[in-house]
Amino acid sequence: MANTSKASNKSMAAVKQQFKSAGVYYTGSALAEHIKSFIPDNVTEVYDPTCGGGALLAVFADHVRKYGQELDEAQAQETAANIVNSEIVGGDTLLHPAFRGKQFEAIVANPPFSVKWSPDQVAAADERFRDAPCLPPPSKADYAFLLHILHSLSPTGTAAVLNFPGVLYRGQREGKIRRWLVEQNVIDSVELVEGGYFEDTGISTALIVMKKNRTEDYVTMRLHESGAERQVPISEIRAHDFTLSPNTYIVIEESKPEIDPHALEAAARRDALRKIEAEIQFSKMVAEFEGWDYSDFLDDIIRVVNKYRQQ
Numbered sequence: 001m002a003n004t005s006k007a008s009n010k011s012m013a014a015v016k017q018q019f020k021s022a023g024v025y026y027t028g029s030a031l032a033e034h035i036k037s038f039i040p041d042n043v044t045e046v047y048d049p050t051c052g053g054g055a056l057l058a059v060f061a062d063h064v065r066k067y068g069q070e071l072d073e074a075q076a077q078e079t080a081a082n083i084v085n086s087e088i089v090g091g092d093t094l095l096h097p098a099f100r101g102k103q104f105e106a107i108v109a110n111p112p113f114s115v116k117w118s119p120d121q122v123a124a125a126d127e128r129f130r131d132a133p134c135l136p137p138p139s140k141a142d143y144a145f146l147l148h149i150l151h152s153l154s155p156t157g158t159a160a161v162l163n164f165p166g167v168l169y170r171g172q173r174e175g176k177i178r179r180w181l182v183e184q185n186v187i188d189s190v191e192l193v194e195g196g197y198f199e200d201t202g203i204s205t206a207l208i209v210m211k212k213n214r215t216e217d218y219v220t221m222r223l224h225e226s227g228a229e230r231q232v233p234i235s236e237i238r239a240h241d242f243t244l245s246p247n248t249y250i251v252i253e254e255s256k257p258e259i260d261p262h263a264l265e266a267a268a269r270r271d272a273l274r275k276i277e278a279e280i281q282f283s284k285m286v287a288e289f290e291g292w293d294y295s296d297f298l299d300d301i302i303r304v305v306n307k308y309r310q311q
Contacts, residue, residue: 045067185234217235223252
């Protein structure tokens with residue numbers, strides 16, 4: 001039994017390392033619940049286009065219909081068996097979307113971070129990418145997943161997507177798409193989530209919430225660790241070259257410790273007394289060595305003290 005357990009642990013470690021190399025990280029329950037908190041409570045169905053083991057879908061109640069797609073066919077079958085009230089399909093979401101034509105009121109996702117993809121295999125008329133200013137670069141599929149999710153979102157829906165922080169500020173094609181998304185006013189909020197929420201990496205993440213038909217002229221920026229939040233006007237985001245990093249717009253002032261004047265004065269007095277005593281000891285040592293009388297020094301100190309006693 002022990003050998004079997006060790007073999008199983010070794011196999012799991014190997015699988016996690018394989019996923020990590022592919023930009024895939026296991027989403028813990030705390031992070032899954034946090035992502036869910038951005039989705040309205042009354043949804044009846046939810047979609048995860050890169051569902052993996054189904055961690056993000058599993059936090060929704062049993063009556064909520066769950067849709068998902070997973071690249072690995074075996075993993076998709078296992079997830080379908082473990083998630084109640086679900087329809088989980090295997091296959092490449094970017095090249096062969098399983099639910100083409102269907103839009104969802106709720107979408108949650110933790111796509112693999114900055115993995116390669118094949119935009120040359122996407123049809124020119126693919127409605128998911130047709131309106132964007134360009135296709136995401138082959139070296140990074142992050143915005144391909146975001147565009148797929150935006151297209152799959154219903155006009156009144158909400159999508160909460162966990163991303164690699166680089167999507168908030170990287171340039172070139174990604175910068176053009178990010179600008180387009182901001183100008184389309186579909187970015188509702190961006191939250192920087194500190195590291196420590198994944199089991200197999202300490203990487204920090206960016207949680208992007210998207211909604212269609214927004215009328216607000218700002219994007220809510222948040223720092224999860226400190227709880228700081230600010231509604232940043234889109235005009236200010238334009239002025240910062242469309243970066244969406246919350247750190248650009250939220251400045252955390254370091255709190256200064258409260259000063260206790262009584263404690264400071266007491267410390268200063270103790271320091272002054274130590275200096276006076278040190279001077280007396282030095283004068284006494286010199287006087288004894290030279291055979292002098294140092295009582296006049298003590299008398300001078302007493303006169304100074306008495307001067308202030310009389311005031």
